[in-house]
Amino acid sequence: MKIRPDLKTMKDPYSGHEYVVIPPIIPDVAIIHATKGDRFGGVTTFSMRNDLLLARAAKKTIAVIEELLEPDEVLPARNEVYIAPVHVDAVVLAPRGAHPTGCPGKYDVDGAHIKAYMAAAKDDKSFRQYLDTYIYGPKDHNDYLKKVGLGDYGK
Amino acid sequence: MKEKLMTAIEAARFVENGSHLGVGAGMAMNPMPVVREVIKRDVRGLTLTPVVTGGYVADLLIGAGCVETVQFPQIVMDEFGLAPKFRKKAEKGELKYLETM
Numbered sequence: 001m002k003i004r005p006d007l008k009t010m011k012d013p014y015s016g017h018e019y020v021v022i023p024p025i026i027p028d029v030a031i032i033h034a035t036k037g038d039r040f041g042g043v044t045t046f047s048m049r050n051d052l053l054l055a056r057a058a059k060k061t062i063a064v065i066e067e068l069l070e071p072d073e074v075l076p077a078r079n080e081v082y083i084a085p086v087h088v089d090a091v092v093l094a095p096r097g098a099h100p101t102g103c104p105g106k107y108d109v110d111g112a113h114i115k116a117y118m119a120a121a122k123d124d125k126s127f128r129q130y131l132d133t134y135i136y137g138p139k140d141h142n143d144y145l146k147k148v149g150l151g152d153y154g155k
Numbered sequence: 156m157k158e159k160l161m162t163a164i165e166a167a168r169f170v171e172n173g174s175h176l177g178v179g180a181g182m183a184m185n186p187m188p189v190v191r192e193v194i195k196r197d198v199r200g201l202t203l204t205p206v207v208t209g210g211y212v213a214d215l216l217i218g219a220g221c222v223e224t225v226q227f228p229q230i231v232m233d234e235f236g237l238a239p240k241f242r243k244k245a246e247k248g249e250l251k252y253l254e255t256m
Contacts, residue, residue: 028176064187101182111235117211135194
């Protein structure tokens with residue numbers, strides 16, 4: 001309560017104890033990255049992450065997918081969960097789409113890129129240069145991958 | 156069933172000024188192609204909820220000036236250090252932050 005004075009408390013009518021009540025998190029839009037998906041919105045993601053919960057909580061969900069498959073091929077692997085089309089409103093195909101962060105089993109975090117980001121974040125001018133080079137400059141994801149040296153769609 | 160395939164530019168239009176945006180975060184599985192388009196659209200005043208912890212995507216959105224409020228349990232760049240833009244803006248009082256468990 002010291003760090004969240006905005007939270008309210010209420011009395012449990014059964015025990016009489018006073019409890020902190022936290023409002024539900026309902027994002028207008030969620031954006032998640034998925035290992036695979038189909039054109040109708042069925043996708044798979046890692047069960048260790050809370051992306052399934054996020055997709056269910058949000059009013060609209062966009063899933064970026066590493067690989068586009070037929071609906072009957074979108075099956076969760078042992079460490080994955082399936083997110084049903086009812087929870088997904090948009091599917092964007094983008095292999096290597098998590099770069100510069102990692103996609104476990106496919107590629108690791110790009111440490112050199114993150115280090116460059118950390119250095120660029122030190123002052124406003126170099127951060128602006130970073131944004132110009134990697135965010136505002138590339139016209140689409142494929143263009144971005146060329147910029148970071150990963151070629152056409154990471155192939 | 157409805158076809159939902161679209162480009163990152165089309166999907167980014169879902170996010171408007173003042174939206175509450177939830178984003179898969181940490182230092183893995185950040186949905187970058189759509190996030191980059193959101194930044195390009197110059198969206199402002201977002202409430203950001205990175206799930207589960209913040210990481211590159213949260214720091215980038217904050218640094219690009221898209222975020223007004225962020226709710227989080229933790230925003231770090233894992234082994235690369237603290238989240239630089241988040242820290243700077245929070246210390247300067249340019250960011251509302253709601254710490255959650």
